[in-house]
Amino acid sequence: MEIILRAAAIYFFLLVLFRLTGTRTLSELTTFDMILLLILSEAVQNALVDEDKSVVTGIAVVTTFVMMDLGLSILKKRFRGVERIAEGVPVVLVDRGKLLEEQLARTHVTRTDILQTARQDHGIAEMSQIKYAVLETSGGISIIPVEKDMEQMLEEKIEAALRRVLAQK
Numbered sequence: 001m002e003i004i005l006r007a008a009a010i011y012f013f014l015l016v017l018f019r020l021t022g023t024r025t026l027s028e029l030t031t032f033d034m035i036l037l038l039i040l041s042e043a044v045q046n047a048l049v050d051e052d053k054s055v056v057t058g059i060a061v062v063t064t065f066v067m068m069d070l071g072l073s074i075l076k077k078r079f080r081g082v083e084r085i086a087e088g089v090p091v092v093l094v095d096r097g098k099l100l101e102e103q104l105a106r107t108h109v110t111r112t113d114i115l116q117t118a119r120q121d122h123g124i125a126e127m128s129q130i131k132y133a134v135l136e137t138s139g140g141i142s143i144i145p146v147e148k149d150m151e152q153m154l155e156e157k158i159e160a161a162l163r164r165v166l167a168q169k
Contacts, residue, residue: 003057006048007064014044015072015086087137094133097146107135117141 049057076083093103093114104110114133118124122145132144148156 003049003052003060004064007061008068010044010048011065011068019086019088090137090142091135092132093135093141094127094130096132097128097130099127103135109135109141114141114143118143118145 048061072082072086076086091103091107093100093107093109099111099114111127114130115125115127117140118130118133122143124130124143124145129146130143131146132142134142134144136142
């Protein structure tokens with residue numbers, strides 16, 4: 001019974017820890033994050049099983065984690081408040097090209113993170129080309145580009161064609 005209580009306590013501790021450190025923590029792991037997770041897993045293992053490294057103890061720990069996760073999933077479906085606490089809510093980081101500094105600080109997301117996602121997903125190089133950037137509950141950043149009207153698109157194509165012609169001379 002003690003092992004089940006330990007596993008439940010560790011599960012909730014890790015859930016709270018990762019919620020407090022922010023969604024981006026799990027979204028894109030850096031080398032440092034990976035090292036930290038490896039050390040964390042070793043520390044958690046020691047706290048879970050202590051000296052008892054039997055198969056039965058391992059099965060009890062895994063079963064407890066799976067049941068805790070299943071229970072949390074059921075609670076999230078039945079009660080929106082539980083889902084909000086466990087998963088968080090999407091956070092707007094950029095509003096019509098303007099960085100929302102308070103949101104960036106609260107979520108530990110940088111301007112570079114946003115621009116990198118904008119470049120990779122949409123070929124956007126400037127903040128002014130971003131209508132909205134949203135930190136999703138999964139930890140990813142969604143970019144909604146500024147919509148271009150036909151006149152603006154035509155001007156850009158003409159400018160690009162002129163640059164190509166001038167570059168050939």
